Amino acid sequence: MDFLLHDWLHAETLTQRQRYAEHSRETFDAVLDTCERIAREKYAPFNRLIDTDEPRTVTEPDGSLRVVLPQATHEAHRAYAESGMLSAAQDHDIGGMQLPYLVEAAANSFFGMASISMGSGLLTVGNANLLMVHGTEKQKQVFALKEFSGQWSGTMCLSEPQAGSSLSDIATKAIPDGADFAQDPLGPRYRLRGNKMWISAGEHELTENIVHLVLAKIPGPDGKPVPGVKGISLFIVPKKLVNAEGELTGERNDVALAGLNHKCGWRGTTNTLLNFGEGKFPVGQAGGYDGNGAGAVGYLVGQAGEGLRCMFHMMNEARIGIGMAATMLGMAGYHAALDYAKNRPQGRPITGAGKDASQPQIRIIEHADVKRMLLAQKSYCEGSLALLLYCARLVDEQRTGTPEAADEARLLLEVLTPIAKSWPSEWCLEANSLAIQVHGGYGYTRDFPVEQYWRDQRLNMIHEGTHGVQALDLLGRKVRMEGGRGLSLLAARMNATIERAIQQPELAEHANALAQALQQVGAATKAAWATENPTEALANAVPYLQAFGHVVLAWMWLDLACRVLPDDTTAAAITPERRAGVLHATRYFFHYELTKIKPWLQVVAARDLTCATMPEAAF
Structure with missing residues (x-):
């Protein structure tokens, strides 16, 4: 670190x-x-x-x-x-x-x-940060500041049982609460009715109140729901009702826990199905609300119809947070496997005459294949940590840099966020699998922690935008936005690293390999969209995501390698062990991982429709 x-x-x-x-x-x-x-x-x-x-x-x-x-x-x-x-x-x-x-x-x-x-506190912080950007001064004071203090906590309520990731199909409705709904000091007041699924920390007693941010549809002028995403708005729906000074009124809002989801991993976090406005806690005149008492009380955030735009402020922060969660779960498994490999005696060295059973056993870290598995974990996890911290540095640049630097950071984050969320989620999962393998049979038992790390990790490819959704976002939108300027900026930064590395004999081979890989990604991106047919271009979005991510991680490792070489002005304090670790992990990633991108990009460039055209009956 x-x-x-x-x-x-x-x-x-x-x-x-x-x-x-x-x-x-x-x-x-x-x-x-x-x-x-x-x-x-x-x-x-x-x-x-x-x-x-x-x-x-x-x-x-x-x-x-x-x-x-x-x-x-x-x-x-x-x-x-x-x-x-x-x-x-x-x-x-x-x-x-x-x-x-x-x-x-x-x-x-x-x-x-x-x-x-x-x-x-990932969701609480994201919830409060969203309100600091899109909320009114009163909403910031009443809700956000109490979340920052830890007095209250926050959630985001997007998915519904029937809609999943398809937010345009959500059915939760919000109607104005009485004739004076727009006069409430906490914001335009609505009544919400609907069901939300997969709500992390949706119910608990860790804090005195829970601030739900809920996506719902406001009916159009004809009284019917507006189709698609245009009618989606964002609402603050507190678990317990509050007055304009942020004091609890003593009345419960009509938000009810329907049940808990029992998960493969992340079992310490409550994951809930919440019912809004089902009448479990009817709110009416007694609470000072002049509506008909049907529905949970919610306050509009931002403008009506702009709920997704507001919510994605929180989603993007959450995606970087999930990437870090995936990274550190992988790191936990790697350190456990490394410790086990250093201490577990088994087998004997392979010599020219084979194995000599009369010799004492060696620790398993001395076996080449165990080193391979450890090197893979190191390259995935430490490389992911570098990527996530690099993205965090871009966030600071976007917030406090010069206008030009801030704009560049914004575009780079647009392109890198799908990678920052998805690549660690997939490959640190593989790291956790390898950690189990290093432990052998013991890794498959609950006597060691690595099986739990794998179970916890498996969620990260699913929540905050599934792997497939991130892939569609990357190839369908991010690499093409603003005429591909974000992709060009990223390529320029990679090329700057390549130019530095190619001057170093120890890194020149890797620099050339990264230059070729970058060229392949660019060619595949153009080929995918050659017909401007989204069905063809996006049929292999996930292989594109995998290849793109591998190129980004190769860049991370090459840049780190440049930093540890003795003639770099910043390398004086680098220990020989750190230098060897970075250079071996870099070599591993370029020799064993970057070579995987060719078949992934082949199907992208060819706009291969094998998967898309598979008849349902043939399955």
């Missing part, structure tokens, strides 16, 4: 900017130390406990369901909230630390490695 933050990304230079001027290397290190300590003390020791003692419900006297979580989860949440990390990036005048996002992302990574399903 220190190497990536300081030797590679030069985090301390951010303190030269006005927003971060009060910080230093020392304050950055203090934040990292605090988060590592909390993660070690409050999270890691209970990772197995929350997997086996997963959330459960009890029925209250009024017939409602209440969620019960282990005490360890309550204590971890309290410690995290008290650390100030929920408001790490916020202004000093609202209690924030004004940390660079780069440092915030690095600090939060410790919690992902210690216990991903305990959570570290």
